Structure formats: C-alpha cells, structure tokens
C-alpha cells in the first residue's frame with residue numbers, strides 16, 4: 222500500500238477537492254483505496270456526500286479506542302472513507318496526551334487492510350500537530366498549488382517544511398506539486414507550469430487542474446466530478462493526474 226498526503230498549509234488551495242476527485246479517479250481505474258478525512262472540519266466527508274459524518278473516525282484510532290477497519294466506511298466502489306470524528310479538533314489542539322509523539326500514526330497505518338492499494342490523507346490547513354503526524358508517516362506528499370502570485374509566494378515556505386520533515390524522518394519525503402485553478406481560456410497551463418516548475422525542478426506534475434465551477438458545484442452536492450459531469454474537462458484533468466501519478470508510482 223502506498224500512502225499519500227494531500228498537503229498545503231494554506232486553506233482553499235484545493236486539498237479536499239483533489240483528495241475526493243483524485244481518489245475517485247484512482248478507484249475508477251480499478252485501484253481500491255482508503256481516504257482519511259484528517260481535517261476536523263470534516264470537509265472531505267461532506268464532499269463525498271456524508272453531510273452528517275459519523276462521530277467516530279480517525280480520532281478514535283489516534284486515541285487507540287478503535288481500529289482503522291472499525292471506523293472505515295464504504296462510500297463508492299473501491300473507495301473507503303475514514304471520517305474525522307468529533308474529537309479530532311481536541312486532538313489537533315494538543316488537548317489529548319500522547320499525540321506529540323509523531324510516530325503513532327505511522328504505526329497505525331501499517332495496520333490498514335492489505336487489499337487497499339492506496340491510502341490518501343486530506344490534511345487540515347491549520348493544525349500543526351496533526352500535520353506533523355501525517356508528514357512523518359506517509360510515503361509521499363501531493364501539494365496543490367494555486368497558479369497565481371499567492372501560490373508562488375507560498376512555495377519557499379512549503380519547501381522548507383518538506384525539508385524539515387525529511388530531516389526529522391531520517392528519509393526523504395517525496396513531494397510533487399500539482400497546479401490548481403488554472404484558467405482554461407487563457408491557455409495558461411503551459412506558461413504557468415513552466416514558470417513555476419523552475420522554482421522546484423522535477424517536482425511539478427505535468428497534469429494541471431483547471432479552474433471550473435463544476436468542481437465547486439459537485440463538491441457542494443457531495444458528489445465527485447465523475448458523478449456530476451463525467452465528460453467534463455475537470456473529470457479528464459483528474460483522470461490524467463491519476464494516470465500520471467500511477468505511472469510515477471504515486
């Protein structure tokens with residue numbers, strides 16, 4: 222099983238959108254996977270149509286009160302979801318003892334059922350303790366990055382974070398950026414990609430995710446783009462991203 226965190230410390234850059242739609246694209250390509258909603262807001266769960274997510278999820282697993290299997294829900298063919306759970310916000314605030322030890326999650330993830338090919342984690346935006354646990358545990362990180370000034374300004378700090386965790390792990394943290402919300406009309410995809418890729422050569426996906434209101438609509442309705450508009454540009458963006466990541470070894 223390969224583990225991937227969808228990470229960016231900034232909110233609203235598309236982490237949850239990427240998790241839900243990349244996850245479904247991989248599942249539709251025949252790869253069973255588990256998604257973990259690691260954000261106390263529960264956004265991934267609602268994006269997948271669970272408007273009242275169960276009160277128990279990854280929180281109980283972190284507290285060693287439940288196994289991953291016990292809190293895992295089947296949401297689509299080949300897509301399992303582990304919701305955040307009510308206590309995740311307390312854990313994020315450091316109100317629960319024991320979670321400072323960053324290796325706990327790594328140990329827990331090794332218990333995921335072996336029929337799952339991928340485990341993809343939707344990171345929270347402002348929860349250092351949770352993010353530390355995640356970045357110490359996963360094989361790789363996928364970083365959605367906005368193709369604007371804000372995106373390029375945020376890049377040095379993100380690279381520092383990756384470097385910091387690579388050191389803490391004692392083994393490099395593989396990372397890949399994927400550009401999100403690229404305007405389609407202006408045919409900016411190539412320009413934006415080349416401008417940004419110089420900032421971290423070799424670490425940008427060729428695939429980009431274009432700006433699309435259909436992604437917003439789908440998310441609001443609790444559906445993935447494959448359920449909302451299977452023949453859209455956005456659906457093909459995510460299919461391409463999934464196949465690029467699979468070729469690379471996620």
Ligand SMILES: Nc1ncnc2c1ncn2[C@@H]1O[C@H](COP(=O)(O)OP(=O)(O)O)[C@@H](O)[C@H]1O
Nearest residue numbers: 232233234235236237238402431432433436437
């Ligand atoms: N490519 C895109 N085009 C248009 N809207 C997008 C795109 N990606 C994300 N969004 C929207 O931006 C908002 C923030 O996205 P989200 O995935 O929740 O970000 P994060 O998880 O990083 O906070 C949501 O309303 C989402 O629908």
Ligand SMILES: [Mg+2]
Nearest residue numbers: 236237260264
């Ligand atoms: Mg989110």
